[in-house]
Structures are given as structure tokens and as C-alpha cells.
Amino acid sequence: MKADPRYFKMNIRESLADEHLQTVLRKACDEVLVKRAQIVAEMPHWQQLRDAASRIKAHVMANLDTYLLQLERNLTANGVKVHWARDTEEARNEILEIARKHNVWTAVKSKSMTSEEVGLNAFLEERKIRPVETDLGEYIQQLSGEPPFHIVTPAMHRSRQDVGRIFAEKLGVPYTEDPESLTRIAREKLRDAFLTAEMGITGANFAVAETGTIVIVENEGNARLTTTAPKVHVALLGIEKVIPTLQDLRVFLNLLSISSTAQRLPCYVNLIRSPRREGEHEGPEEVHVVLLDNGRTEILDDDEMVSALHCIRCGACLNVCPIFQRVGGHAYGWVYQGPIGSVLTPLYRGLNVGYQLPFASSLCGACSEICPVKIDIHHLLLVLRNRIHHNLSDWWLERTAFRLWAFGSSRPRFYRFAERLLRLFLRLFVPHAKELPVPVWSKTRAFPRPARRSFHRRWRRLAKELENERPRTGEHSGDL
């Protein structure tokens, strides 16, 4: 499995051959989808929530500078330091500078896709700062040297034996495969890290402009500890995370964890406003927010693609996608996976890196149907397909074929002539074959012969028969 989107086609061969993976994926996705459906069925206002969320996001994207300025103003008034980063390098360096200023040796991290997007962990490690993932799934993956398998449940592909083995090897503890014991081991080790780390690094699910609040949702309590125990807290977030008010937060909180983990609310919703205040005995002395662009303004500028910025990273589209259910997260080769990942990777990393992903879809639309903020994901994939063909030259053969097809299909006489020719060809060369040998298709499926006579050829005779059949005084005779 290669962590490179250009190896997607090769990667999926591995996934499809892994029966255990297939079973785990199907079971996990089915379960969360069933639970989600049960909760949604009880909510008469679910579609209204989706509508509201979609429109809030569209409004924010049309006024992003206003809201970012308001956010910055209020964060600063709350005592939070605001930084801006145009790209990966700037984001990493802002965080490094803060770390160096505070002599950070260890930084505890709560799950942040954005930090993976900028490759923060490897960058810090190279500079002798130890990042410790504290979300259990991320912790397991970090210990094993693998990236997360699913944006919400990073180690869903691992058996308890796997985890037991990893803990025994990397933590030097006696082997156990009991999930409770394994969790207790992680709790102890990470509790140490929380209490001694000089810095906590998180992402954020939302940033409320009106109050200058960073919102982080979680189930384990690791984000609470990451944002409370260390002396310094740094939150890295994409500029698209800003929302106007707490009332808007309500809309998104009602959608997020139902879509993500089929929970009405996650275990902890953290609304963070400020660093430790005078006379207090807990909390970080300094809180920093790094606002990241890294290609987001380009997507913002793209009228056809801007809705991709509405994503709240719930992972529902992954769970419902029949392709994701069969290939898992690693196959996508980068941080963002599944249907939305197939949109974001070509946009962030370039069409020449993500070009395989938009085609790895039957365009069934289940992703758009389940998306809590109503992103038309499968329509975006279609547009990307067109762009890829326009911008990359490797498809000249396919394009030529479609050009010929377009030429023929827009000229009825030519089309019907070709039709007669094809039937003649088949009658002459494969008169008795029940199925046709069509490349690729015929490996796993039978391909039928065309009918002896097309509908087009049958019509004249059929029309005469129907003339006789039509009731003269039927309820639908004559124009309405």
C-alpha cells in the first residue's frame, strides 16, 4: 500500500484481496449506517437542518473575509494569539516557532486531519520535538508507523491481536489482546504524556466568529486534556472552519456526530475561548490559533468547486460509499479519503496527482444523499473528470474514441449504417456465440449479443400493429 494517490489502482488490489479487511469494513460501515438511520428517523427536522447548514456554509464562503476578521478580532480580545499561514511550510514554521519559544520537547496531539495535511508530525520529529497522538486509534497508528485508515476511526482495520502486538513491541508491556486492558495501558501512558507535555496541538471542528470560540468535539477526553494540561495550546484550522454565531453552531452540532458516529452528541463538546486567566490554576498560559490557507482560497475562487469547502469532516460519505466499503482509507493515498477525498485530493494536490480518484466511482450519489451539509459530491466528481481530461494529455486515445462516437451518434444516417454493419459483422463472424468477448467486461461478466433487430428497425411494423390496438375512445386519446 503506497501513501500516494497515484497508486490508488494498485492499492485497491491489495484491499480487495484482503478478506479480513472486507469483512471488517462492511460490518463497521453497516453498523454505523443502521444506527444513524434510526436516529435520523426520529428527527422530523433533519432535512431542515441540512438545508440550513448548506446555506450557512454558502453564506460564509461568500463573506469569508468578514467572518475571518471578526473571528480574529474576537479571538484576540479573548487573549488568543492568531497566526496566518498561506501554505504547509508557513503553518509548520509558525507552530515550530511557538514550540521553540517555549522549549517544547513533547507535544500531545488530539486528532487533526489538518495537521496531517501539512505533515506536521514528521516535521516536528525531524526537529527533535516529539508529537504524541492521544486519540486511541491515532495512537495505535502512530506506534505502528501507519497513517490513519479512516478519518473518524483511524484503526478500524486492526484486530485486538494487532493492537496487542503493537503495544507489546513498541511500549514494552506484556502482551495482552483484551481491549479493556489495552485501553488501560494507553490511558496510563498517555496520562503521563498529557501531564508532562509542554504543548498541546489540536485541530478544530468549528470556530465561532461572534464569540471567538474554538469548538472541538470528541469522545475520549483526549482533546480536553490536550487543551487544558500543557502550558501552550495550538489549534491549527483551515480558514473554511469559521461559522458566524453560536446559533449556527447549533445547526452543525445537531448534524455532525449523528452523521459521523451515529451519536446524538459526542461525549465532549469543548467550547474554548481563552487561555488561563488571572487567579486561575489550570489551563494553558498561551493559546494560539493558526489559520491555514494551503489551497483553500483557490477552491474558494472556483465557482464550480467552492461547495467542497463546506465539508465538516463527518465521514458519512465514506461509510456509505460502496467503493470505500471495499477499499478502505489507505488506498486513497492521502489524508482525505472516500468520496470527499476524491474531490479534495485532486484540488489540493493537483489533477496530476489525484487523477485516478474521481473515476473510482459509479456516481451512485449515495454520498450526496447522506452528506449533512448537502454537498453534491458526485456532481463535483463529474466536473473533475471533465477537467482531468481537458488538462492532462494521457487520454488522447479515449478522447478520440469518444470523438468518433460523438460524430457518429449525432448523425442518424451514419449511426444506423454503423448499426447495420455491426450486426452484419456479428452474423458473419460469431453467428452462434451467446455472449460477446468484450475486453475487461467479459473477464467477470457475460456480455449479451445485440438483438437481431433494433427497436429502430422494428418501429414501422410495430407502429402499424399499435394503430390497430389503440382504443378509439380511450381516456387518453386526443390531446389534453
Place this chain on the structure above:
Amino acid sequence: MKVWLFIPCLVDQFYPEVGEGMARILTRLGFELEYPAAQTCCGQPAFNSGYFDEAAVVAEHFLDVFRDAPLVVGPSGSCISMVRIFYRQLKFKKYTPQEVAEIGGRFYEFSEFLVKKMGITDVGAHFEGRVTYHAACHLLRELGVRNEPLELLKHVRGLEFVPMKDAEACCGFGGTFSVKYPLLSTSMGEYKVRQALAVNADYVVMNDVSCMMHLQGIIDRQNLPLRALHIVHVLSGLMPPSARGSGS
């Protein structure tokens, strides 16, 4: 009432009895039919593969053929979706976006036309057999046609209906996806076939011949005791050549 027939290319070439069956049912119900013979294809194969310009060439001709149609009915959720919904994304030489939307608005999928537009749920059909239903993706998610096919099946005499798990999951055809990602495509099709077999269905019925061709292709290759049919096969009694004898 005059209705123009839109016969998608796959129906035209591979399953003309679906076109014929639809024509016969509409005639019996009293509709006056017209088949504009210059029609070829709606352009979807190129569009779905991401060749919008090439699709637009074919779509332009398609609109030329149907521009004066009072009302159009076609036995395919995906093709009707192409005209009514996706034509908006194409650039036409002769037609404004408003014209494209207006013409497209006259197109109906067969079950949508019967049940939603005309309020007809009983076409006097007979079909013996245990039948389950597969919801084609474009029909379901682009056109919003969910219950109409089931309403029609409910009124077929002799038909025993049984729902299957994940009836709304994609069959895996997806146009060129079926040959670009054949393992994924086949795996998805196999899953659907298994669900139909799991409820002991004799037939799995759908409103798109593309899904049908894909599922039947898997069934034939693996010699499974199941037959994929289009809803028009069931409603008209006209069977595809290899399934003659079904439903009687």
C-alpha cells in the same frame, strides 16, 4: 394525448422488447405514440466519462430531435436524468439554458409518467414469480422516483413481491466505471445478486437496462438461479430472448 418515445441506445440495440413493451402498454392505455426516428443517444456515456464537449455534440442533436415533443417517455432512469438534470451542465450551440431546462422538463421516466403524472398504478399486468426490486441510482437520487415502481409491481397479478436488503445500493455498473474498475464493479454487482438470492427471489426487477445487463452478466457467468428483468418486461409480459418462458 400524444407521447413521444425516447428509446435509449442500450434498449434500442440490446433490449428492443423493452421499448416495444412500453409502447404496447402506453397504446393500450390510450396514448397516441410517436417515435422520432432520428434519435440516437442522449450523450450520457461521454458525459459520465468526463467528456462534456463530446457529450454536448450528441446532446445538441438529441434536442434537435425532441425540441417539438409535447411530452416524452423513456424506460430509463439514467437517460431521463441526463436530459432533465445533467443537460444543464453542458454548453449548447443553439439552445439557451432556459430552453434546455424547458425541453428537459417534458421528459419522464416510464414509471414516473404512469404513476406520478397520470395516476395509473394498474396496467393490467400478469406475472407469476417471486420478485424483488433494485432501485437504480439515477432514478432514485436524481429523479426522486422511489415508490412509483413499487406501486406498479404491487398491482401485477400473480406477482409475489419480497423486498431485499440494500435495495438502494448501487449495482456497480456506473458506465465506464464497469470497465475502468472491473473488480469493484463486479464486487458491487455480486453483492446485489447475493441480496436477491438471500430472499429467494426468482427475479430482480429494475427500471434501467444498464443495471440489468450488468447484473444478468454476473448471473450468467456464475450460473445463478436468478433472472434480472426490466420493469417493462414484467408489466408487458414481453421477455428478453434468453428469458422466454419467464413469468408465465
Place this chain on the structure above:
Amino acid sequence: MSEKARKEILTRIRRISSRREFPYDRAGVEASLDPRPRQRTFSQHVELFVQRQLELGGLVHEAATVSELIDRLARRLTDVRDGSIWVERGLTITDVRLLERLRETGVPDLHEALEPAEGVLWKNLLADASVGVTGADWLLAETGSVVLVHRTGRPRVLSLLPRHHFVVASSGQLVPNLDEVIPRLEQLHADPDFPAVTIVTGSSRTADIEKILIRGVHGPQNLEVFLLVGSQEP
């Protein structure tokens, strides 16, 4: 610090915003409010809160009087504690100070979370605590949640580091759902005297290993609510 980046990003966005128009849809946001609370009575909301708490693997101990509540609390503390018990500073229920009454019941190793000496941090004091007892600002019926505004005296780690989190509240603090508590939070944020707010729904949990639900990952494994149920409709 990142002035150049800030300027460039904002300039770019400003140019894009100037050609976009999408007004805020207030009506749409209001139409997305949960209609169900209107159809439920107060006591149905109390029942719902209890039911949700159970579904989350927690417990609700209902008491009709303060004495009964303190009795139940004392008994549970004795049952579960395997170390120190810390009670939120000045915790009261209907004006009754809990700490003294608890002391009377003889529960051992009981501490009030009074302001520590200068330079002493809560995370160190509570690192090995067994139980953290807090009040609550609101309870949310629909989700079984407890809303904690972390003013001085209610440190975050008090409901985070100990193995058990006990909440003392009265049914008068019950609010139907998140939708209804947001306006109250908006009011608070207009003149804030707290660094953070936490909405707690159940106890720390994970299903990261084989989708098996395990409680008490980094936070408390156990959340119990001691609820004074009176005829106090809000």
C-alpha cells in the same frame, strides 16, 4: 509574525467575496429547530433525560429531598471510591452546602476544591483523584447531557481526571435540548467570565479497537447524576 500571509490571504478572499452574493438565511436557520420539545411535558423531559443517561451507560439517582440526595450521594461515594474525592468549591443544591453535609455522613478522603496556593495547578492536585463531584449549569433532556461552564471554582480537570464524575443537579436545571440551551450560552458569551464550556454526554469512551465500546479512556469511566426531582418546573 504572519503579517504578510495575513495580508495576502485576506486580499485574495476580499476579491472573491466581492463577486459573490449569498445572504444569511435566518428563516432557514430558525426552521431547523427541533419541534419535538413542544410536544413533551416537563416530566416527560425528566424521564427522557434519565432514559438517555441509561442508554449512555450512566446512572441517574432521583431524590425527592435534599437529605435523600445526600444519602444516595454518600452511599455511592463509599461504593465507588478508591481514592480521594474532590467536591467543587461551594457546591450547593437549593442553597444547601453539600460539603459539610457529606462530611457529616462520614465519607472519607473528602476534599473541597478550594483555591490552591499560588503556582499550584489543578492537574497536579487531581491527577490521582478517584471522584470529582460537580454541579451543572444545565441538563439537556434530549441527549442526556450536562453543560458545565468552567468558571473559577469549577476547573475542567475536576470532571476529567478522576475515574468517576458525579453531577449534583436539580430538575429545575433541565432544558429540553441543545437548541434551547444555545440562547442561554449566547447570553453568557456576551459578558464571559470563563475560559471554556464543556457539554458532557456520557463518560469518556472509545470504540477504536474492533468497535468494542470501552469507557474511561482518558476521562472518567463513569458519569452519575444525582437529581433533585421536585415540583420545580422552570
